[in-house]
Amino acid sequence: MKKKKINIVTLGCSKNLVDSEQIMTRMAAAGYEPVFDSDSTDARTVVVNTCGFIGDAKEESIETILRFAQARSEGLIDRLYVIGCLSERYRDELRTEIPEVDEYFGARDLAEIVRGLGAQWRDEMPGGRIISTPSHYAYLKIAEGCNWGCGYCAIPLIRGRHVSVPMERLLDEARKLAEGGVRELMVIAQDTTYYGLDLYGRRRLGELLRALCRIDDIEWIRLHYAYPAHFPEEVIEAMAEEPKICKYLDIPLQHISDSQLRAMRRGITREETLALVRHLREAVPGIALRTTLLVGYPGESEADFAELEEFVRRTRFERLGVFPYSEEEGTYSATQLSDNVPEEVKRMRAERIMEIQNNISREENVKRVGQRLRVIVDRREGEWWVARSQYDSPEVDEEILIPADRELETGRFYEVRVTGAEDYDLYAELF
Structure with missing residues (x-):
C-alpha cells in the first residue's frame, strides 16, 4: 500500500x-x-x-x-x-x-x-528521530520554555516556563542520532545554561556536554542560545577542556547600556557583560562568539546607541545579528513602556550596527588567509563544495568554499588552507 x-x-x-x-x-x-x-x-x-x-x-x-x-x-x-x-x-x-x-x-x-493527523503520540521514539537537516548534523533540544521574562520577549507567554528534558533521554536521543550518521550536534534551548535547574535543583549543562562528548561517533558539539546572566563556570571549563566541543558560543547579549539592560530586564550589567566576554576569550582561546543585539527598544537614547556602537567596535564579535525592536502583545515592554523610537530610526540603527560588523568580519576574514582549518562538507553548489569550520553554525554563519575539481563527501571532515576572503565567506583548498 x-x-x-x-x-x-x-x-x-x-x-x-x-x-x-x-x-x-x-x-x-x-x-x-x-x-x-x-x-x-x-x-x-x-x-x-x-x-x-x-x-x-x-x-x-x-x-x-x-x-x-x-x-x-x-x-x-x-x-x-x-x-x-x-x-x-x-x-x-x-x-x-x-x-x-x-x-x-x-x-x-x-x-x-x-x-x-490520525496517529498515536508516544513519548519515546524507539526508531530514532527523523531529521530534516542534512544527515550529518542535527539539533538537540534540551529544554522547552523560559523563566527569564525579558521585557521584549513573548516566549514565556507562548512556550511557558522552562522545562528540562531528562538527561538520560537526551543521551539516548543523541546516541540514536549518531547511529544514524549525525556527526555534529547543535545543543539548543531558549536558554541552554538554565538546563537541569528545574529537574535536579542545579544547573547541569556542563555535565550534559561532557556526557555528549563520550558518544563515539559525535565529533562536534555546538552550543546555542546561552543566557549571559549567571553563566555557569562549569560550562566554560567543559568548553576549554573537551576537544569535541566547538570553540563557538551563541550568546545573545541584546545591549550593553545599563539603562537599556535594566529596561529589558536582562538581569545583567554592562560590567558583568564585559567581564564575561573577557573570561570566555581568556578561558577558551580562539572562541568564536555569536551574539544578537536589539536596537530601538523603548527609551533607547542616542547615548545608549552610541555606547552600543562602541561596544561592537571594541569587542569585535566573530558573528553578530541585530534586530529592530518589535512590540509584542502581553510583554512587559508592551504593557509598561512606550514604543517611542521611530521605525525609521530603528532601521537606521540596525543598519549602522551591521555596517560596523561587516567591516569587522571582512578584516578578521582577511587575517585567516593562509590558516589551516578542519572543516565539514555540507553540500555541493555548482563549482564549489560548501563547508564549515568549528567556528560556524549551519544556516546562520560563514561558509567555506572549496573548488569542486575533485570528489568530496558530504558529512566528512577535511583539512583545508584558506586562500581567499570576503565579508562573510572564505575560500579554501584541500591541504
Missing part, C-alpha cells in the same frame, strides 16, 4: 525545526511518509509550523498560511493544519480570519496535532 504523504513546512528557529521532526517521526511510525518544506510534493496534507516571535516572522507565517489556504480552496491539497508559536498566541483570530485551515494547534500541542 502506498504511504500517505504529509508535508510539514517549518518557519522560525531551530527549536521549531525539532518540533516538526518530532511530529513527523511519530507520523512515520504510523505509516505515513513525511516530506519537509516542499512546494513541489504531491502530499495532500500540509502542516505549517509557524513562528510568532517578532513582526517580520508573524508576517511570513501568515503569508505562508494564506498560500496553502488558497491551495486548499483550489483543491490542490485536502487537509491543512497550523501549529506553532503564532497559532499558540492568535488561534481564535486565525480561525476567524483564515477558516480554510482544518484546525489550529498551539506550540505546546505536539501530541494533539499528531492525534489530529
